[in-house]
Amino acid sequence: MLPRVSLNLSDERFSIVYRLTGNADDAYAQARDICLEQTVEFPDELVPDGDIRDHIVGQIESLQPVDGTHFEAVVSYFVETSGFELTQLINVIFGNISIKPGIRVERLQLPASLLQAFKGPRFGREGVRALLEVPQRSLLCTALKPMGLPAKDLADLAYAFALGGIDIIKDDHGLADQSFAPYNERVQRCVDAVDRANRKTGRRCIYMPNVTAPANKVMERAHFAKASGAGGLLIAPGLTGLDTMRRLADDNAIALPILNHPAFQGSFVTNPANGISHYALFGQIARLAGADASIFPNYGGRFSFSREECRSIAEGAGVAMAHLKPIFPAPGGGMSLTHVPEMRQIYGRDAIFLIGGGLHKHGPDLVENCRYFLQLVEHL
């Protein structure tokens, strides 16, 4: 028999909106199960009375039908269950139930009493615009690729991109520390190339190297990037853990804008009956974890997100979340220059348009292709 516990803590709660697949009875049983599974992980009849039952166990705040086989449940949790740490907060939101079919996280509703534990994006939209000195228009981004090019050739590409008017040049997320373009050499060469171009153009183009790396090397690479003069960092939190991005964002000695790459996170969004919504994962959670911009594959490219899913990411990137700054949606993934007008129409000015391989396709001169990209964006 377990002891009755009094916690003497206020009952501030946060809520998660889950989409449940099944009939009304299934949905109620699932919602009830979520309340236990995500907190006490204990058989209901054995949960001790008192504060554990009354506060620690999740509570169903509402359960509404969406259609005949889908329900929306709002489940609230005591903020203290998160320990005010991102790893455990994500665990409460979707740790064990990620293993259960029929449950999808739709939206996070986090009160200021919880959000105060998280700094969120250091720059956000305004901070990135200030850094680039681009107050109004959409931002232009491209990637250094293909993997296999030596650092010197990648730097030549970076020079051409910066000369042509690209705002953000990122490493392709598959550039790590391979022998054909070692991280330190690549970063130094690309920073130098972009600096040279900036001196010619008078622009403030920035290079963002990829710091997706082993756990004991992420900070080292980020510090190297900072010391070398890189203007930002790219990271894929699906590979490093979300909190590694949060750590980067919070580090005052680094203080660089961060681009969130979705690699290895796709399985959360490819199954409509399990996972996390595009809105929550690439919008709200990327932001909570400190990203200043969130890359995702735009509809109509190499991937299969729908227009509505993409639009919802932009919404999650900007929705009110206490003091957390709004961030840029960064649609990419098989985009070409012909997609720019529609991207502008869908996302408005507050977006980063990422065109990678497509930028090599428009014409034989890369610099000219970039100039055309910039003109397109400036005249929309």
Add this chain to the structure above:
Amino acid sequence: MLPRVSLNLSDERFSIVYRLTGNADDAYAQARDICLEQTVEFPDELVPDGDIRDHIVGQIESLQPVDGTHFEAVVSYFVETSGFELTQLINVIFGNISIKPGIRVERLQLPASLLQAFKGPRFGREGVRALLEVPQRSLLCTALKPMGLPAKDLADLAYAFALGGIDIIKDDHGLADQSFAPYNERVQRCVDAVDRANRKTGRRCIYMPNVTAPANKVMERAHFAKASGAGGLLIAPGLTGLDTMRRLADDNAIALPILNHPAFQGSFVTNPANGISHYALFGQIARLAGADASIFPNYGGRFSFSREECRSIAEGAGVAMAHLKPIFPAPGGGMSLTHVPEMRQIYGRDAIFLIGGGLHKHGPDLVENCRYFLQLVEHL
């Protein structure tokens, strides 16, 4: 026009077996797409001739029908694309294509030339058995819960479990550093409780605290656990990133066995047409990332894995992978004592049987319940 590159590197390759959903034409197109997407991420017609096209781009080694709508493709990659780092290796295996429906990782086929970069499990089955002085029988594991109990009460539970003959007492994975049972206090109290019980029983029961924590606190908590005398560590790599577990396993100053918890990894396995097989994720990849045992929800409990999926995890935990030690499958998730005989039959002796809440249910005396669990296992 991109330069032709000569890499002057040997062409050692590793292979991944993917299960593709679609017809024969779809499958070929998907396999071809994987080769590009996971490496150069570049339009085929723009990939420079020479070593980038011939070595860096993935290669279809075979493509076989499984049934009318499923195919198995073996795609090989140049080992150097991984940079010999776990984050980038996982990225090559399933980074961007995690976002594409219809692709599932079935098996990893990694040559010694790649595996040499990874130490794998420090203890493995034999090492854990030696530590516990249990050479033959299946191992008994339980969890400290429910969340909300103060550290003192959790330590009382730990004492009872250790007295009753449990081999491994782990934190519930939702115990982080919450104010109701702060990490340091909990670890010290539970270590002490288990030590007291061990002095009574003469056994070598170990306590494994949960070090799933913010990126800048994992190592600190692990070092605290080691210094306090904890016998192992629990971590959920879905929450921390897989490489954080690898880092823990590789740290010679810590040198403790590691239990892999599947929280937040479920979405990789709940969709048969996208993700990673149970065999690869909870077997091969957990092992590659240094786990000594892999917890997963057994069939017939609170979760929905099938018997075959569970059996495949045990297979992945033991299959030959160069020098990587075989590890224990640790089925749990809603198991009770009545499940033990069947678990023994399915997994054999080389398994850890995890019974959490169910251990409180058998009778009113926890110590007696544990003794019964031990008897059950000893007489099978």
